[in-house]
Every structure is written in structure tokens, then in C-alpha cells.
Amino acid sequence: MTLLQKVERIKIKRIKECADKFLGQEVNIKGWVRTVRKQKVLAFIEINDGSSLSGIQVVLDSAVPDYDELMEVITTGASLSVTGEVKESPGKNQAVEIHASKIELIGVCDPERYPLQKKRHSFEFLRTIAHLRPRTNTLGAVTRVRNALAFATHLFFQERSFYHIHTPIITASDCEGAGQLFHVSTTDENKKDHFFSRPTYLTVSGQLNGEIYACALSDIYTFGPTFRAENSNTSRHLSEFWMIEPEMAFADLSDNVNLAEAYIRYVVKYALDHCQEDLQLFDRFVSKGLLEMLALVAETEYERITYTEAVDLLKKSKKEFEFPVEWGKDLQAEHERYLTEEYFKKPVTVVDYPKEIKAFYMRANDDGKTVAAMDFLVPRVGELVGGSQREERLDAIEERLVAAGLDKEQYWWYLDLRRYGSVPHSGFGVGFERLVQFVTGMDNIRDVIPFPRYPGHADF
Amino acid sequence: MTLLQKVERIKIKRIKECADKFLGQEVNIKGWVRTVRKQKVLAFIEINDGSSLSGIQVVLDSAVPDYDELMEVITTGASLSVTGEVKESPGKNQAVEIHASKIELIGVCDPERYPLQKKRHSFEFLRTIAHLRPRTNTLGAVTRVRNALAFATHLFFQERSFYHIHTPIITASDCEGAGQLFHVSTTDENKKDHFFSRPTYLTVSGQLNGEIYACALSDIYTFGPTFRAENSNTSRHLSEFWMIEPEMAFADLSDNVNLAEAYIRYVVKYALDHCQEDLQLFDRFVSKGLLEMLALVAETEYERITYTEAVDLLKKSKKEFEFPVEWGKDLQAEHERYLTEEYFKKPVTVVDYPKEIKAFYMRANDDGKTVAAMDFLVPRVGELVGGSQREERLDAIEERLVAAGLDKEQYWWYLDLRRYGSVPHSGFGVGFERLVQFVTGMDNIRDVIPFPRYPGHADF
Numbered sequence: 001m002t003l004l005q006k007v008e009r010i011k012i013k014r015i016k017e018c019a020d021k022f023l024g025q026e027v028n029i030k031g032w033v034r035t036v037r038k039q040k041v042l043a044f045i046e047i048n049d050g051s052s053l054s055g056i057q058v059v060l061d062s063a064v065p066d067y068d069e070l071m072e073v074i075t076t077g078a079s080l081s082v083t084g085e086v087k088e089s090p091g092k093n094q095a096v097e098i099h100a101s102k103i104e105l106i107g108v109c110d111p112e113r114y115p116l117q118k119k120r121h122s123f124e125f126l127r128t129i130a131h132l133r134p135r136t137n138t139l140g141a142v143t144r145v146r147n148a149l150a151f152a153t154h155l156f157f158q159e160r161s162f163y164h165i166h167t168p169i170i171t172a173s174d175c176e177g178a179g180q181l182f183h184v185s186t187t188d189e190n191k192k193d194h195f196f197s198r199p200t201y202l203t204v205s206g207q208l209n210g211e212i213y214a215c216a217l218s219d220i221y222t223f224g225p226t227f228r229a230e231n232s233n234t235s236r237h238l239s240e241f242w243m244i245e246p247e248m249a250f251a252d253l254s255d256n257v258n259l260a261e262a263y264i265r266y267v268v269k270y271a272l273d274h275c276q277e278d279l280q281l282f283d284r285f286v287s288k289g290l291l292e293m294l295a296l297v298a299e300t301e302y303e304r305i306t307y308t309e310a311v312d313l314l315k316k317s318k319k320e321f322e323f324p325v326e327w328g329k330d331l332q333a334e335h336e337r338y339l340t341e342e343y344f345k346k347p348v349t350v351v352d353y354p355k356e357i358k359a360f361y362m363r364a365n366d367d368g369k370t371v372a373a374m375d376f377l378v379p380r381v382g383e384l385v386g387g388s389q390r391e392e393r394l395d396a397i398e399e400r401l402v403a404a405g406l407d408k409e410q411y412w413w414y415l416d417l418r419r420y421g422s423v424p425h426s427g428f429g430v431g432f433e434r435l436v437q438f439v440t441g442m443d444n445i446r447d448v449i450p451f452p453r454y455p456g457h458a459d460f
Numbered sequence: 461m462t463l464l465q466k467v468e469r470i471k472i473k474r475i476k477e478c479a480d481k482f483l484g485q486e487v488n489i490k491g492w493v494r495t496v497r498k499q500k501v502l503a504f505i506e507i508n509d510g511s512s513l514s515g516i517q518v519v520l521d522s523a524v525p526d527y528d529e530l531m532e533v534i535t536t537g538a539s540l541s542v543t544g545e546v547k548e549s550p551g552k553n554q555a556v557e558i559h560a561s562k563i564e565l566i567g568v569c570d571p572e573r574y575p576l577q578k579k580r581h582s583f584e585f586l587r588t589i590a591h592l593r594p595r596t597n598t599l600g601a602v603t604r605v606r607n608a609l610a611f612a613t614h615l616f617f618q619e620r621s622f623y624h625i626h627t628p629i630i631t632a633s634d635c636e637g638a639g640q641l642f643h644v645s646t647t648d649e650n651k652k653d654h655f656f657s658r659p660t661y662l663t664v665s666g667q668l669n670g671e672i673y674a675c676a677l678s679d680i681y682t683f684g685p686t687f688r689a690e691n692s693n694t695s696r697h698l699s700e701f702w703m704i705e706p707e708m709a710f711a712d713l714s715d716n717v718n719l720a721e722a723y724i725r726y727v728v729k730y731a732l733d734h735c736q737e738d739l740q741l742f743d744r745f746v747s748k749g750l751l752e753m754l755a756l757v758a759e760t761e762y763e764r765i766t767y768t769e770a771v772d773l774l775k776k777s778k779k780e781f782e783f784p785v786e787w788g789k790d791l792q793a794e795h796e797r798y799l800t801e802e803y804f805k806k807p808v809t810v811v812d813y814p815k816e817i818k819a820f821y822m823r824a825n826d827d828g829k830t831v832a833a834m835d836f837l838v839p840r841v842g843e844l845v846g847g848s849q850r851e852e853r854l855d856a857i858e859e860r861l862v863a864a865g866l867d868k869e870q871y872w873w874y875l876d877l878r879r880y881g882s883v884p885h886s887g888f889g890v891g892f893e894r895l896v897q898f899v900t901g902m903d904n905i906r907d908v909i910p911f912p913r914y915p916g917h918a919d920f
Contacts, residue, residue, distance in 0.1 A: 011621060030710040032881045050677030051621060079881040107882035114880050131873035134676035143677060147623040154614050161471060161511060163607040168911040169685045170700050172918045184642050186689045196918035209911060216594035217510030217603060225629045229646045240630050250469060250490040413591035413920055420574050421492045421539040422567035451628040451669060458632045458656035460873055
């Protein structure tokens with residue numbers, strides 16, 4: 001073959017986005033073979049480089065030297081470098097295609113052994129090959145949408161002058177005393193001699209640490225991994241998942257609801273604007289009606305009701321719930337779904353929950369019975385956001401700590417925040433994987449995180 | 461006091477940035493008292509809300525009702541709401557000030573007990589009150605610069621279509637077999653019956669998982685916490701720190717060096733553009749000459765040399781090093797600092813290290829002696845980035861695994877990446893706290909992360 005000048009590699013996404021600009025140009029692409037169709041004088045090779053869901057069609061003339069040898073190794077999964085001219089495509093599935101002047105095999109892929117054959121694989125099977133599953137259409141699309149949601153999260157908070165804080169993963173405190181903890185230790189360690197001079201755990205929330213920074217910098221957010229050692233084998237739970245936790249000083253519960261609503265609207269809009277092709281895949285093959293639902297969430301006004309109103313609505317519904325509805329008991333998933341899916345048919349925030357069922361740090365309301373808590377509910381996923389105004393009054397928080405059976409000594413620094421220039425402050429937590437599930441319509445939370453950790457599973 | 465219409469709270473940073481716009485306007489600010497000066501007919505209160513390093517001066521006329529009571533509780537650290545008119549300031553330290561029409565005490569701060577007095581505190585002391593230290597000038601500035609560097613990191617990679625991947629924190633593999641690991645377990649666990657069906661650890665790097673995603677989506681990056689259980693009590697080491705690890709498919713070592721150089725230049729420029737006031741503080745009080753050095757890094761061409769050339773330069777230097785320089789031995793901090801601080805006086809990348817001192821996954825060079833490794837060195841901090849082209853050839857990586865005494869079975873999926881459509885790929889890791897140290901000039905790594913974890917310390 002003739003020596004070509006080195007042409008810079010272009011990602012397929014860019015060629016497709018600026019097809020007009022590239023028409024008639026020579027380009028180089030690099031990627032993996034998805035399919036090969038061999039005809040008499042031409043071969044059609046679909047190449048994907050992961051930059052977008054759809055790949056690009058490469059047309060190869062059988063007159064090129066080494067055609068037969070090439071066609072033997074160009075199999076699904078093989079990696080190639082293709083140089084050629086971008087031309088209008090006569091096919092109806094694509095605007096442009098590449099007429100190859102040079103094709104170079106980079107890495108072979110034995111079709112007899114490659115686990116990703118051109119058939120449909122179950123998500124269960126794909127979990128066993130988590131090192132190859134991002135090469136599939138659906139898991140690739142999940143990855144791009146997840147990326148878009150993560151970046152949109154940063155954009156949203158940075159535009160509002162919230163500072164990103166990295167709260168600790170290893171911690172000596174167990175936050176609200178709720179949830180089972182993973183222990184962190186070293187091999188040499190024994191009960192008396194800890195690496196950190198005390199028993200340590202993996203964090204269940206960055207909130208208390210986030211409050212510290214809000215009480216100095218006004219508005220902050222965290223975006224980090226959190227952990228639960230519960231033996232939950234469900235499609236909704238992971239042992240390791242990511243949480244976004246904003247915290248605002250000088251903010252009450254209504255500011256908090258405003259922020260949560262604006263956040264969800266922003267990231268959903270961002271995904272609609274930046275991941276159309278991927279979302280269409282989910283709409284077609286994973287969750288019918290997804291795009292319509294996301295468009296609604298991007299545009300509609302959301303509802304707000306109190307817990308007490310929610311209980312009334314549920315009682316009036318005459319629905320047969322598995323768990324009875326009763327003031328003072330927590331709302332179950334079935335109740336939340338009724339409110340958001342059947343009654344309001346849109347996102348709804350429920351506020352002012354009974355204090356007995358909520359954490360000690362939530363601010364007591366004047367009625368003596370409820371606290372300034374909020375749960376933001378969306379169709380299909382249920383609770384997507386949970387938050388509260390925090391109890392900023394020293395005497396009140398001390399009382400709640402004692403009532404919750406927690407050790408005041410351990411919370412000395414948390415109490416100091418109420419002692420020195422205390423301010424009303426509020427925040428919430430978003431389970432990031434729940435958010436990805438909500439936007440993609442994916443059923444199982446294990447398929448929206450690259451390497452899911454759950455009981456019995458820490459592979460890859 | 462008369463009932464005022466509710467005025468929306470404005471952050472002090474915004475008022476200062478758009479002073480012209482706010483002149484003559486009534487605004488509401490909320491924040492914490494830094495200093496109070498009481499004169500005969502006026503009081504001057506410096507308020508800071510953490511949105512910027514400098515606060516704003518509030519002028520209070522003693523004619524307001526409750527003046528005396530107010531002045532008793534307006535002490536350093538107290539939180540206030542101030543409503544008033546923005547006026548030009550006659551003082552030379554600020555363009556504008558606020559003439560208060562209404563001041564409301566939000567939270568008191570007992571001056572007898574408040575640990576943050578208006579004197580200089582040592583960083584050691586401030587670590588013991590990590591819940592209050594972000595209220596100081598220096599630690600507040602660190603927080604804002606750290607935020608800017610984190611966001612600039614996302615901007616840099618997103619602009620280049622790198623996808624953000626969350627690699628796992630809990631892992632069953634120990635990456636390169638290097639570094640001591642923290643164990644993760646549950647209380648009920650015993651040697652035979654693990655929560656995850658096998659022993660698990662805290663990750664030391666997301667690289668191997670990142671390679672999986674690069675080999676499907678072309679360009680990815682991670683930004684997550686990593687851990688070392690070494691008993692290192694130095695100002696350069698943490699047990700828990702954050703790493704940024706990009707990985708590119710179809711990329712060799714020179715692409716990798718290009719990316720690292722562009723990344724460092726980008727984030728330094730971003731900090732210079734967005735954190736001038738904070739960086740001036742560091743330049744004045746923490747690290748003289750910082751701004752000049754950062755300006756150089758933002759503009760200058762960087763150097764590239766091979767390890768072999770570096771060894772020659774060091775030998776020719778006639779410097780008395782503590783560790784002797786010898787081909788085949790790793791470069792020590794003193795050698796790295798000589799190269800970047802004294803010889804080149806700018807950032808320098810050293811490539812092609814002896815294979816014996818580098819990890820098994822680094823690509824073997826044709827000379828049979830070196831691997832395609834890179835270390836990016838900067839003045840004062842030394843190694844800021846370490847990376848390599850990865851060995852993509854199946855036979856070569858198997859050989860290296862065996863030579864390193866590692867278990868091939870455990871790396872089955874890593875080998876699969878070389879078996880099915882293998883591609884040349886490269887990546888690097890940036891210690892995020894080292895980067896924050898580099899840009900702020902802060903001496904101790906424990907002061908550039910909100911809640912440092914190191915032997916004996918997991919407080920807050």
C-alpha cells in the first residue's frame with residue numbers, strides 16, 4: 001500500500017455530528033467491528049468506537065490488496081484503523097459512510113471464543129462479563145447517560161456557586177446510627193491497636209461533614225461513594241453506590257425543595273439535550289414511554305404536599321395496599337408510587353414527616369409532632385431525593401440526640417456548629433444510581449453502575 | 461423596626477463582582493462576623509459568607525433601635541442577616557460597603573469559648589478543629605481552589621469527549637500487587653464466610669477497571685478516592701486521597717504525555733482565571749513566588765527527556781545526592797526536584813524507565829530494557845502525574861504477570877482485553893491532593909483535604 005500522510009484520528013461521534021463538514025474529506029477512524037457484510041465486490045463493515053451509540057459504515061472495495069486476508073480477520077469485536085473518504089450514504093440508516101482507502105487490523109477477535117456474539121444477551125449474563133458489557137449497545141448507552149448526569153450535576157451546582165467538597169470515605173462515626181456498616185482495618189490490627197487508633201467504617205453519608213462546610217462557605221455539595229452492609233439482594237440496592245449531597249446555609253425546607261426540583265429538572269433536560277440517541281434506545285427497547293415521561297419531568301410544575309395530606313389521599317384512594325396506611329408510619333414504595341404514578345402523574349415532594357420515623361438531625365416543626373423533612377418522589381423509581389432542614393438549635397438537637405440513644409460526646413463537633421454562629425441550614429441526598437435508573441428506565445440498579453457490589457459479588 | 465419587604469439574599473462574592481450593578485440598591489446578605497470595630501456613632505462589621513476570601517464591610521449607625529443590645533452579641537463568629545444599601549466605600553480596602561437598615565442576629569458565638577480567635581493559628585492546631593477551620597482565610601481559600609481544580613478537571617475531560625467512569629471502591633483485587641491494603645469486612649464475617657464471598661479491600665487505583673471502559677468507549681476518566689494502608693507519617697502521604705485517572709484507547713505514550721501536559725496547563729490556567737484573590741493570599745502568606753511559578757506553568761513549553769538522559773544529567777550535575785544515581789534505580793524526590801527546579805526550572809516529563817522498577821502492565825519497549833512509562837515532574841511537589849502506555853500484547857502481558865509473581869487466573873478479565881480486539885492504550889494517574897498542594901503552595905497534604913486520614917487519625 002502507498003504510504004499515506006498521517007491523518008489524525010477523528011471520533012465517529014464528531015463525524016456524524018458534523019457530517020457536512022467532513023463530506024469529501026479523508027479521515028481516520030479507529031474502533032471495533034460490530035458487523036461485517038461481505039458482498040461480491042464490496043464489503044460493509046460497521047465500526048463503533050464508543051463515542052456514540054451508532055457506529056459508521058465502512059465500505060471496502062474488494063480490489064484492495066490483501067482483501068481476502070483482511071476479510072478473514074475482520075470479525076465482530078476486532079479492532080481496526082480505517083482511513084478513507086467520507087461520502088454520502090445511499091443507505092437509509094445513515095447520512096454518511098467511509099470509503100476505505102486503507103484498513104489496518106489492530107487486534108484480532110476470535111469469533112469462536114468471543115463471549116459477545118451478535119445475539120441478544122440477558123443483563124444477568126452480561127453482569128458475568130462486566131469487562132465486556134460496555135461494548136454492548138445498552139450498557140454503552142448507560143455509560144454515556146451516566147456520564148452526562150454526573151457532569152450536569154457539577155454544572156448545576158457550579159453555576160449556582162456551590163463548592164464541591166470531598167467528604168471522607170473512612171470514618172469513625174456511623175452518622176445517624178442507622179444502617180449496617182462495613183469495617184475498615186489492616187491485617188496487623190487487633191481489638192486494641194487500630195491503624196486509626198479507633199474502629200473505623202465506610203461512610204454511609206457525607207451529610208454531617210457537609211454541614212461543617214456549609215456552615216463556613218454557605219453552599220456546598222458532595223459527590224462520593226457511600227456504603228451499606230445490609231444483606232439486601234434486590235434490584236434496588238447496592239452495597240456501594242454514589243450519592244450527591246448538597247447543603248445550604250441560611251436555607252429552610254422550602255429553599256431545599258426548590259433546589260431539589262431545580263436540580264432534577266436541570267439534569268433531565270441536560271440528558272434530553274445531550275443523549276437523544278441513547279435515550280431513544282431506552283425508549284424503544286428498555287422502557288416504553290420513557291422519552292414522554294422525561295419530557296414531562298423537564299417541563300411540568302411539580303406537586304408539593306405534606307405527609308399528613310399524603311396519608312389522607314392514600315386513605316381516600318380505596319386502593320388495597322400491602323402495607324396499611326396510618327399516620328405515624330413511614331410511606332412504603334407502593335404508597336409513593338401511587339402518589340406519583342397514579343394520583344399526580346408527575347413528581348411530587350412530600351414534606352413534614354412524623355418525627356419518630358425520621359433522623360435526629362431533622363428540624364422539629366412547631367406542631368411538636370413533625371419534622372422539616374422532604375422526600376422527592378418520581379414515577380417508577382419512587383423516592384429519588386431525601387432531605388431536610390437541619391436542627392440548628394443547640395438545645396433541640398441535644399434533646400434529639402439523647403432521645404435517639406446517641407452519644408453526645410461523639411457528636412461534639414456537630415454540636416459546636418450549633419454553638420458558634422449557628423445558622424438555619426438544609427440539604428438533601430440523591431442516590432446517583434437511582435437517578436440513572438430514572439433517566440434510562442433500566443430495571444436493575446446493578447446495570448447502571450460499572451462494577452456493582454452486592455452480597456456475594458465484588459468481581460472485576 | 462419597620463417591616464421590610466423580603467429582599468432576596470445575595471452572596472457577597474456577587475456583590476463584589478458586580479459592584480456597579482448593586483450600587484445604590486438595597487440588598488440582603490447573610491454570613492458570619494469576622495471583625496467588629498465600634499466607634500462613637502458608627503460600628504464597622506466585616507461579614508464573610510465563604511463565597512469569597514474577602515468579606516464586605518457593614519456600616520451600622522448607632523441611632524438604630526437596640527444598638528447597644530446588638531453590639532453586645534455581634535462578636536467574631538456570630539451569624540447575621542444584614543439588609544441595607546450598597547454604597548461606595550471611602551475606605552481603601554474595598555470598593556463598596558453596606559449601610560445597614562436592618563441587622564438581625566441569627567446565631568450567637570460566645571467570644572470566651574470560640575476556638576477561632578482573631579489571632580494566627582498553626583495549621584497543626586487547626587487540624588484539631590477541622591470542623592471550624594474552613595472558616596479561616598487560608599482553609600477557606602484551599603476549599604475554593606480545590607473546588608475550582610475539581611471542576612476544571614471535569615471541564616477539561618468533558619470538552620475532549622472523555623466519559624466519566626465510577627470505578628469500584630471495594631475490590632477483590634489488589635491491582636499491581638503493590639501497596640498495603642485496607643481490609644473491608646462485616647462484623648459477622650469470619651475467614652470462611654465473607655460478605656462478598658471473598659476477602660475484599662479498598663482500592664489503590666481505578667486503572668485496571670478504567671482500561672475496561674477505554675477498551676469500549678475510547679476515552680474515559682475516573683475521579684475517585686483511593687487508599688494506602690502504609691504507616692507513613694509524612695507531609696506528603698494520606699491513607700485516603702483522590703485520584704484522577706484518564707485512559708485512552710488507540711493512544712501511545714506520546715499521546716499520553718500530550719494529554720498530561722495539556723491537563724496540567726488547563727487546570728492551572730483555570731485556577732489563575734477563577735481564584736485570583738485566593739491565590740494572592742497563598743502567594744503572600746504561604747508560598748512566596750507562587751503566582752509567578754503558576755504563570756510560568758500556564759505559558760511555558762514543558763521539557764521531555766528519557767530516564768536514561770535524566771540519569772546522565774544527574775550524574776553530570778556533580779550534586780551531592782543522599783541517594784546515589786545509578787541506571788536501573790528509581791529516581792528519588794531529590795533527583796526529581798533537581799531536574800524540575802534547578803536544571804530545567806519548569807515542568808519536565810521523564811519517559812522510558814527500566815522495566816524492573818515499574819509495574820507489570822507497562823508496555824515493553826523494543827530495547828528490551830525499558831518500558832513506556834512517564835512521570836510528570838513539577839517544581840516543589842515533584843511527581844504530580846505518573847502513567848504509561850499499557851502492554852496490549854497478550855503474550856507480553858502474560859510474561860510480565862508471571863515475572864511479577866502474580867496470579868494469571870485472577871487477571872482473567874484483564875487478559876481478555878488483550879484477547880478480544882486489543883488496542884494500544886495509555887493513561888495516567890494524578891494525585892488530586894498533590895495537585896492542590898502544587899497550585900496553593902500548601903506545605904502539608906493534610907491541609908488540602910477537608911478531613912485528612914492518616915495513621916492514628918480518622919476524626920470528624
